Amino acid sequence: MSGRIARRIRVFGRVQGVGFRPYVHRTATALGLDGWVSNVDGHVEVSVCGPAETVRALVAGIRAPVPPLAVVRHVVVGDEHGDRTPVGRGFTVRPSRARPCDGPREVPPDAAVCDACLRELFDPADRRYRYPFVNCADCGPRATLIEDLPYDRVRTTMRRFPLCPACAAEYADPADRRFHAEPLACPACGPHLTWSDLTGEKALRAAVAAVAAGGVIAVKGLGGFQLVCDATSAEAVSELRRRKHRPDKPFAVMVRDLATARRLAYIGRTERDVLTSPAHPVVLLRARGVHEPAGDRRRTRARAVRLAPQVQPGTRRAGLFLPTTALHHLLLRGLDRPLIVTSGNLAGEPIAVDDDEARRALGAVADGFLTHDRPIHARYDDSVVHVLGRRSLTLRRARGYAPAPLALPVPAPLSLAGAGAQLKHTFTLAEHDRAHIGTHTGDLASAATHEAFRASFADLSRLTGIRPRAVAHDLHPGYLSTQWARGLPVERRIAVQHHHAHVAAVAAEHALAEPFVGVAYDGLGAGDDGTLWGGEVLVADLAGYRRVGRFARAPLPGGEAAVRRPTRMALGYLHGLEALGAPRPAAWQARPFTDRLDARETETVCRMVERGVNCPRASSAGRLFDAVAGLLGLGDTVSYEGQAAVALESAAGGLRTGALPWRLTRTDGLWVYDPAPTLTALLEGVADDVAVGRLAAAFHSTVAEVTAALVERAVAAGAPRTVCLGGGCFQNRRLLTDVERLLRAQDLRVLTGHAVPVNDAGISYGQVAVASALLAREKER
Template identity: 60%
Template sequence: MQGVGFRPFVHRLATSLGLDGWVRNVDGRVVVTATGRPEDLTALLTRFRQDAPGPAVVGRLTVSAPVPGEPLPEAGFVVLPSERGAAGGAVRELPVDTAPCAACLRELSDPADRRYRYPFVNCAACGPRATVITDLPYDRERTTMAPFRLCARCAAEYADPADRRFHAEPTACPRCGPRLRWRSGTTTDTGEAALAAAIRSLTRGEVIAVKGVGGYQLLCDATEPSAVAALRRGKRRPDKPFAVLVADLAAAARIAELTPVASGRLVSPARPIVLVPARATASGPVPEVHPGTERIGIMLPAGPLHQLLAQDAGRPLVCTSGNVAGEPIVIDDAQAAACLSGVADGFLAHDRAIHLRADDSVVTVAAGRPITIRRARGYAPAPRRLPVSAPSPVLGAGAQLKHTFTLLSGDTAVLGPHTGDLADARTMDAFETSVTELSRLTGIVPRVVAHDLHPGYASTGWALRRDAARRIAVQHHHAHVAACAAEHGWTSAFTGVALDGLGFGDDGTLWGGEILVADLTGYRRAGRFGTAPLPGGEAAVRSPLRMALGYLLGAEALGGPAPDPALVAAFTTRLPGDEAAAVRAMIERGVNCPRASSAGRLFDAAAAVLGLCDTVSFEGQAAMALESAAGSLDPGPLPWRVVRAADGLWVYDPAPTLGALLEGMADRTPVSRLAAGFHTAVARAVCALVAHAVGEGAPPVACLGGGCFQNARLVSEIGDGLRAAGLRVLIGEHVPVNDGGISFGQAAVAAALLAAEQKGEAVCASVSPGA
């Protein structure tokens, strides 16, 4: 509740009811002591939930009688100073950053208001929170606003229970608060002049670095091809789509197709990037902003500075993380100057420090439901409740890509903000720093570390080096589906559908298209996708064309018809002669060709067969192109086949589906029809695998997880198919479905295992021997 104006709300409510007492923050919770007539006390409890301020979430309401001998409140109701350590060791909760509220936006645009065009306007209901808090309890002196002494007028507002800035810790005004500064070459400006200089730079087609809520961002004119090209060169991001910042919902609707769900997320206090279909418009972002996909990431301003930038620019702006590809988002001014000077033509900064980095959150909408892709600013580090309480504090170390970590105490899980790819040393440093800092702030000191099975993950190596009373290795795909089940409070057995790129299986092979019969403590494999070699290992991940050859030349023999050899031979010529021969030799000899049952790699192969994507510069690029090509067409499925394999599992044989793609290309069938038919074939095959598992006793509750479920069409078709078969279908909405949710799943599995062991229950755990 902290940081959303709850204490002032309680003060006003209790005063209106004639109650005596006090309210205070204790370890991130609101504690109220009140005396009065029974009916007024009852009304107080009821209205805590009914009338709570917009951003507040009342998770639990505990009522107890006064402690014997404790003095009762005297006349009146007051707000007392915050306390720490008086809540019985409970997790200290950090409030999340929220976008400017309507009242602050009115002040920002009102020439008669003293905060007119002030880029740091906020109140008790909005503004920076987690990114500026240096310690708890949350009071001004424990934020990066501490150096800014309140002027007399701001101090009066802060002390007035009737004012909406009553105990608004980051409050300030142009007289006493942070100030903008602009630097470009030898030119420097401050205040309004700095903002004007930044706008001139944007309208000239230049790239600027802006100090945002949770870190630096890079902005340019989204309607100017040369500006977008310059940003791509500097950021070393040749293909991955950029997000676009617009001033308001009306501006968003002019360049994108918005559903009510998408609009609701855009204007929510978290202000995430929302992926939506782009509109073709002459005044909108150029195609180079989102190449290879018809979807575009739209965001509304997350802070008053961005509101002014979007308004004054009067056009859509690219707004992307302030980093070079693979590195963490920059939060330090000196580091920004060092790291971004090769990208940005100018810097729009300010003197309010960022304590915790937070990239922008990303959500999409599938089958009418929001699905989280990246959980960061606006969402993290708000806690999530687990359905099973852990006897010991746990740290979920996460995966390798789209990395997050989770701290768990009891049933309170704090999912840290998105970190990125741990292959970069600076990102690894950022991960370690974030773990240390969030552990200190929340008071969660983990004794148990849960980690992935993959020995090559940097997070696994870090977990094995970390001092811990115990380590629990959790299989990657079990973590995916456990994250979904735990988010929905599901503790019974379920059927897990895990579709992603690659994860280390408990048999030492690579998995990625899995049907699991599971609960939170363990699982068994009930179905899978057919395997294929990855020619060159990591090289095949970067080359969908190689991956296609892996399937066409070396797919698992499952008794079905193989693709036409003549068509395969013709396809092989798309690789240079020497490379084609080398790939064929690798596959035939099984050299440097790990096999994988991967849904993600199958999508890569299909994209290559259709000529959509031969090489990739970012994860998921080929699958995005395939989804975009399919659009909303419904030509029916391509051939698909599910068989019982020698290992006793039901297996989807992708050979007939890929063969049909080759034949369709030879017959000049439109690529869009083939891409749509491919999606439907995969969805039908997944539903058939689940049906076989349920027919053999698997629970009729399906939990979906893995990066492939970022594909809105796949979510819709698989969800519809499973529901038509009578299953209940669950998918993550608040916890990322991709590897960003792995740490949450790891923590949920560890909690369930530890709780079961404490009760003396036998479990079939997904832990490696000796873990």
């Protein structure tokens, strides 16, 4: 027994639901060690005894684990006392133990079905041949079925399905990849498909036939119902738009494999890696728009494929993703064509997760329901990312990513909640140096969405063990998230300015606790001076900021009505732009634009602006993009937030042009961009029949130059040389690329969001980053 040591090892991170206990068991057994491994609350504990060098080898293996879905964040090694580790009895997996949380708990995200399971799915000799719920320790549902921690089958929605002898044998076999795989199932003991009164393979065939005939079906996916139809059929896509009340917003398209994706879009190495990652997000890609070249056809030996034009109106990009579950693979094999796979909801409502709820909400949308008897515990929509060079930038952080935690550069002295914004809503729970961003909720406009947010918050709070003692919220009193925060039973409520939260989210993601310049461009947010902001340059750190630059203010005629009507926003700029010295466009210069509008509406809007009736003023970059889109005839009305800006970016395409005239002025101690010269030049271009694409490209170049000039003046006055770019306008790839290029030409360090969305979905993370820094500063005093 000499030379033997006994150690207790506690492992924190994404270590439950990812095959971590089987990995430790295999490693320890191979090393000839005695002991056990167990899930305890939200972490893993190991008790081990053996030669000192061999025990150290196990610890090293635990710090750098093999399981592909595991993330080890913290390992604590201590002495094991007494006879807790039996000697000479080998290494075992002990039953999980639930006890009060004494460390960080982490909920593993869902993962797409792995290659090993796919081989079984399509192997006629395998007992899981064509079984829609095949999974193993390396893939499958996690966050969507976990009801409590520690992670065991009895605390998931799979507890309703007792294992058959064959599955029980796999579950107990340390050499099997399904060893302690909690969602384990097979046709004999697991969930089954249904379609009306059909079950199993018959149900699947009926669903395939319905889509092939041009129908729209509702499919129960991992985190909620999805609406599915043929993406190559103009009639089917148009009918889905009509039924779903979604006239313009592009749909996501699921394709059978990477080869099909390449026939629809241009895919580089980074795009490929993101598409095939375990998260399988929707990736926005540059669409080919035409049939594949002959060379591609010869290489892939597949027919050309084209999406219906109704799939992605107004944009040059296609949102593609690969099948996430075995059921999706079966549908795509059966139909052999790209499929629209979009959220199973009506516009503005949360996605349906319960069968009865789905039939009520989607009964008028779907021609049939392909469902199953495995309950969905937590609602998760599909994640959306895009790629810029070698970087992937998250636009919606949901299935596959949420609710995995992110680091906070300043640890929170109190447990915190970030209430988020109103649009693209998320919430965040934070404790110590970890922040869990909840899944994408959507727009808090309806009672159903608000209730979905409240339920999701309560569930994640219970699972992570985080009971907030403080809440950070937006300044805007009308946001439902702010009103919710005011009713939360906490010790502290901390109001965080919207645009400070945007740039703080970027800084925090990059572990930046030092001062920086923040550029926040978005639609609207409440400023600290009682006005609406949206085109802001701040000198900030996580705890505070001062405003050093902005865009000129313009009225929003009719408030929300101006957001939905880019032409109305354009009239606001033409007739009510803040007077800064540069002459506004004259009436005769605006005539090519105003002549195509309804005369009565134009007169009404002008009167509203002149009298200041229901015309809140905003210094908004997003609303300026809307106005320019309206001036250029790229959409008089929009049906979703950001549509006009998407059309403007699409019109610019890859054209490279010089900037339009622009002007900065000094007002109230701030540098202010006066767009009057820019708008005049645009109107002159329209009158001279300059191509819309050329004018759109020139406007993008202008905003990039203006941004560089605003930052240059801030730095010249002593601001830091690190710049954080946040806000929904920086989802615009062209704007982001041009601004980064010009700022780096000034030898500045430029950061933007990657894992955290730059749009309002990142606000809640920024709020907790700010609140943590403020509370920490108070504690130091």
